[in-house]
Amino acid sequence: MxxxxxxxxxxxxxxxxxxxxxxxxxxxxxxxxxxxxxxxxxxxxxxxxxxxxxxxxxxxxxxxxxxxxxxxxxxxxxxxxxxxxxxxxxxxxxxxxxxxxxxxxxVRELRAITWAGNRGSIAFHQALGFRVDDGPGTVRVYGAMAYPDYEGDGEDTVVLRLVLEPGPA
Ligand SMILES: CC(C)(COP(=O)(O)OP(=O)(O)OC[C@H]1O[C@@H](n2cnc3c(N)ncnc32)[C@H](O)[C@@H]1OP(=O)(O)O)[C@@H](O)C(=O)NCCC(=O)NCCS
The missing domain is CATH 3.40.630.30 (Gcn5-related N-acetyltransferase (GNAT))
Structure with missing residues (x-):
């Protein structure tokens, strides 16, 4: 609440x-x-x-x-x-x-990234309706799909997307 x-x-x-x-x-x-x-x-x-x-x-x-x-x-x-x-x-x-x-x-879609080990962040985004991007190149890391070496620094990165519902006209 x-x-x-x-x-x-x-x-x-x-x-x-x-x-x-x-x-x-x-x-x-x-x-x-x-x-x-x-x-x-x-x-x-x-x-x-x-x-x-x-x-x-x-x-x-x-x-x-x-x-x-x-x-x-x-x-x-x-x-x-x-x-x-x-x-x-x-x-x-x-x-x-x-x-x-x-x-x-x-704006029709929100995006965010977090590192694969940040379970609290992933759970938070999912609770808000974000979907974990599981497209080509992703691998399962700690139970979530992640892009290995996303930033070229060796970190596995989870990409999150939320499609926004159109608001009242
Ligand atoms: C992730 C973060 C922003 C969440 O902030 P918060 O104010 O605690 O989140 P809320 O209270 O609004 O949580 C909303 C819902 O998300 C989920 N959630 C939030 N934190 C969670 C956690 N650590 N584990 C599991 N679920 C979680 C819950 O479903 C929660 O609803 P509930 O408390 O009614 O069950 C906060 O933990 C944080 O600052 N973490 C460190 C920085 C970080 O990782 N930022 C994320 C972007 S990289």
């Missing part, structure tokens, strides 16, 4: 420092801060979201965009919720806001 005290707003460039401070911790110690250079808080804020508690504490974030090459596709670059706020619907709230907003702009 979504915590109705969580508030969503658009990120500001000034949020970069706070996000960088938490990303590695929120991904369980994995070093990922290099995936969030400041440019994401300069050029992608109008399609991204910050979740906060009423006292302004960071509860989660979603950095995403509309694909410049295919405007029918919305892509989630990074999304996470505070370990103190997990399983309270904050992730669902962030993805819901992203889907509603981009759906109104003509």
């Amino acid at each position: 979504a915590d109705d005290k969580i508030l969503l707003r658009r990120p500001l460039e000034a949020d970069h420092k706070g996000l960088i401070r938490v990303v590695d911790d929120w991904w369980g110690g994995r070093r990922l801060r290099h995936l969030l250079p400041r440019l994401w808080l300069q050029h992608f804020t109008s399609t991204s979201w910050i979740a906060e508690t009423p006292d302004g504490a960071l509860a989660g974030f979603l950095i995403g965009f509309v694909s410049p090459d295919n405007p029918a596709v919305g892509y989630v670059h990074m999304a996470a919720t505070s370990p103190n706020q997990r399983r309270r619907g904050v992730g669902r709230q962030l993805y819901g806001a992203f889907a509603d907003d981009l759906g109104r702009r003509g």
Whole structure:
């Protein structure tokens, strides 16, 4: 059940420092801060979201965009919720806001990737209706279909897709 005290707003460039401070911790110690250079808080804020508690504490974030090459596709670059706020619907709230907003702009499909060992992320996306891409080149890794060496770094990557239902006219 979504915590109705969580508030969503658009990120500001000034949020970069706070996000960088938490990303590695929120991904369980994995070093990922290099995936969030400041440019994401300069050029992608109008399609991204910050979740906060009423006292302004960071509860989660979603950095995403509309694909410049295919405007029918919305892509989630990074999304996470505070370990103190997990399983309270904050992730669902962030993805819901992203889907509603981009759906109104003509986006028909959301995409995201995660590494094959991130079982929580895969289960989360599947709970939201995302389908694991099982196309040519995928192999089963830890029970999910994944693209081996997707980024050329030896990691197995799960590609996730969600077709958006058309909203009210
Ligand atoms: C994945 C993540 C964003 C989920 O955020 P969250 O706020 O806990 O998610 P929600 O509470 O909205 O969960 C919605 C549903 O997803 C599923 N789900 C979420 N986390 C899950 C987990 N760890 N294991 C299994 N199912 C999970 C559940 O069905 C859940 O509904 P329920 O709690 O009513 O059963 C969060 O765990 C996270 O930040 N993980 C680290 C970063 C990460 O992996 N990001 C993903 C993109 S790479």
